[in-house]
Amino acid sequence: MNTPANIRIVLCRPIYGGNIGSVCRAMANMGLSDLVLAGTGAFDQLEARKMACWAADILKSCRQVATLAEALADCTLVFGATARMGLYRQHTRAPREWAPAILAAAQSGKVALLFGPEDDGLSNEDLEQCNHLIRIPSTAVYPSLNLAQAVMICAYELYTASGVFEPLPEKSPAAANRMKERMFAMWEQMLLEIGFMEPDKARHMMLGIRRVFARGALSEDDVRILMGIARQTRWHTGRTKKMPDGNEG
Amino acid sequence: MNTPANIRIVLCRPIYGGNIGSVCRAMANMGLSDLVLAGTGAFDQLEARKMACWAADILKSCRQVATLAEALADCTLVFGATARMGLYRQHTRAPREWAPAILAAAQSGKVALLFGPEDDGLSNEDLEQCNHLIRIPSTAVYPSLNLAQAVMICAYELYTASGVFEPLPEKSPAAANRMKERMFAMWEQMLLEIGFMEPDKARHMMLGIRRVFARGALSEDDVRILMGIARQTRWHTGRTKKMPDGNEG
Numbered sequence: 128m129n130t131p132a133n134i135r136i137v138l139c140r141p142i143y144g145g146n147i148g149s150v151c152r153a154m155a156n157m158g159l160s161d162l163v164l165a166g167t168g169a170f171d172q173l174e175a176r177k178m179a180c181w182a183a184d185i186l187k188s189c190r191q192v193a194t195l196a197e198a199l200a201d202c203t204l205v206f207g208a209t210a211r212m213g214l215y216r217q218h219t220r221a222p223r224e225w226a227p228a229i230l231a232a233a234q235s236g237k238v239a240l241l242f243g244p245e246d247d248g249l250s251n252e253d254l255e256q257c258n259h260l261i262r263i264p265s266t267a268v269y270p271s272l273n274l275a276q277a278v279m280i281c282a283y284e285l286y287t288a289s290g291v292f293e294p295l296p297e298k299s300p301a302a303a304n305r306m307k308e309r310m311f312a313m314w315e316q317m318l319l320e321i322g323f324m325e326p327d328k329a330r331h332m333m334l335g336i337r338r339v340f341a342r343g344a345l346s347e348d349d350v351r352i353l354m355g356i357a358r359q360t361r362w363h364t365g366r367t368k369k370m371p372d373g374n375e376g
Numbered sequence: 377m378n379t380p381a382n383i384r385i386v387l388c389r390p391i392y393g394g395n396i397g398s399v400c401r402a403m404a405n406m407g408l409s410d411l412v413l414a415g416t417g418a419f420d421q422l423e424a425r426k427m428a429c430w431a432a433d434i435l436k437s438c439r440q441v442a443t444l445a446e447a448l449a450d451c452t453l454v455f456g457a458t459a460r461m462g463l464y465r466q467h468t469r470a471p472r473e474w475a476p477a478i479l480a481a482a483q484s485g486k487v488a489l490l491f492g493p494e495d496d497g498l499s500n501e502d503l504e505q506c507n508h509l510i511r512i513p514s515t516a517v518y519p520s521l522n523l524a525q526a527v528m529i530c531a532y533e534l535y536t537a538s539g540v541f542e543p544l545p546e547k548s549p550a551a552a553n554r555m556k557e558r559m560f561a562m563w564e565q566m567l568l569e570i571g572f573m574e575p576d577k578a579r580h581m582m583l584g585i586r587r588v589f590a591r592g593a594l595s596e597d598d599v600r601i602l603m604g605i606a607r608q609t610r611w612h613t614g615r616t617k618k619m620p621d622g623n624e625g
Contacts, residue, residue: 145394153525155518181518217547223536224543264532264541269404269430275526276402279521283513283529287472292513294473298466 133233134285135161135254136278137198139253140244144171148178148186149275154180155281158291162189163239165198195241195256203236204229207249207257210270215254219262222281226288240281245274299348306362310350311337313357321364382482383534384410385527386447388502389493397427397435398524404431405437406531407540411438412488414447427524444490444505452485453478456506457526458499459519459611464500468511471530489530494523548597559599560586562606570613 136154141147147170154160162185179186192198199205206225209216232238241257243249250269254260263272265281272280286292315333318324324332340353385403390396396419403411411434428435441447448454455474458465482485490506492498497520503509512521512529521529535541564582567573573581589602 149522149525152518152522156514156525158515178522180522181520217544219544221541221543262543264536264543265405266407266535269401271430272405272528273398273401273427273429273524275522276398276405276525279525280532286515289512292470294470294511294513295377295466295468311394 129188132161134159134229135163135202135237135239136282137163137165137239137241137251138167138274138278139195139198139241140166140168141242142170142245143274144173144175145178146245146274148175148180148182149273150278151175151179151182151185151189151281153275153279156283158281158289159282159285160185160188162186163198164189164191165195166193167170167191170353171279183226186264187316195253199239199241199256201237202239204232204257204259205239205241205257206261207241207243207254208261208263208281209243209249209254210265210272210277211248213251215251216260216262219260220285221262221264225259225261226284229285230289231317235355242274242277274352299346302345302347302350306347306350307340310354310357313354317360320361382486383408384412384451384486384488385531386414386444386490387416387523388444388447388490388498389415389417390491390523391417391419391494392523393422393424394427395494395523397429397431398522399527400424400428400431400434400438400439402524402528402531403434406528406535407538408531408534409434409437411440413440414444415442416440418621436615444502448488448490448505450486451488453481453508454490454506455487455508455510456490456492456503457512457530458492458498458503459511459514459521459526460497464503465509465511468509468586468608471510471533472537473601474510475506475533478534479538480509489527491523491526514516525553526544526595548595551594551596551599554588555596556594559603559606562603566606566609569610583611 136150136159138147138150141150141164147164147167154162175186190198206229208218229238229240240261241249241253243253249257251367254280261281263277265272311333314336315329318332318336319326319329345353385399385408387396387399389411390399396413396416400411403409424435425432439447455478458468478487478489489510490498490502492502498506510530512526514521560582563585564578567581567585568575568578594602
């Protein structure tokens, strides 16, 4: 599922240009582009452009409307973000919980995520326009997030839930035991030859070596490097005439 | 598992005071407090205090050191955040994937999360000090997050994974069918009495009404409100002499 064009970020009476710009950048990072400012006064345009960084197009194309009702008129579902507690704020869920419902609804209609002003957040009157409430997990002692940070967390959860992000695959697969055993045999031989251990202590010492290399999951590339070290050491100390080529399948 | 005091945020050569302050606030939101600035020049203290907001104590107590090596000397595990691609940046994982490993390691030692400067991010030389790399999911066209936003996403994932945040329980449980059937019976009676539907159409119309109220999961509180409406309507139209009390167990 794509992060759809149908998700709108609505900032309700935002005050600081820097935050508005930061919201634009966060949206660009997470594949959103529909921004509406409702009831905004004059804000620092220079600061907004600075914080928007390369997301200036979102800032430029954002719509400014006088009222929240206008910003939400064509939306089929409205989610309001609140950090405050109170009688009207008891039915909240975390953005990760809401994400699937938001993405599903955005398949068939415009969905708004609504964020209140920096000083006070959404008022009870604003809440009347929301179908659902979002509460971002945060500490009880300092629950209030910066406006742009709050937008980022929500946008990030939607982007993550949409499944569009494909993490880079680990370029080398985890090494199988067969390959690792060949490597340990090479190390044992090498460590005996350079006199690191006596033959009667080899078994005990190799257990220690095995433990060292078992701390993390070795990839095939990792094992190839370790084999290369053993091979090169043996060649360098003259114990083998075969010139190492550094490759091991 | 608590978000442990053992997690340190290290900012490598940060430039802007505003970002440093925003990092402090994000840390306070997510229960972190150990901040180290490495190789920082002079930065705008006023801007930093402004953006730190109520997290001024983290800003005040943060440690400034000359080199990354000093910042990381007592750490047992170092995670570097990078958005750039390249030969040395292929073994990355998302913060959500790393979170359990980071929290587990922080049980027994200090773990650092390292973030590069705003303009260029961590250099290849910086990466040498990292045991593991974090890549925050973001769009391919605009993958570079603001510094404080990047810190927030990582801190948020750790806070969420730590399980300390207890979402407010839904104060009213979902209504059981028994209760909903009682409500539908009251509505049917009421809708017949006010002439909204004829008896021979009641069955068909009630299916529509049932569908309307099945769109979302009704809580017991919701059903009590709906029962109250039916009861009050019947009382108001004089069809029942019993004064409604608005309560229904």
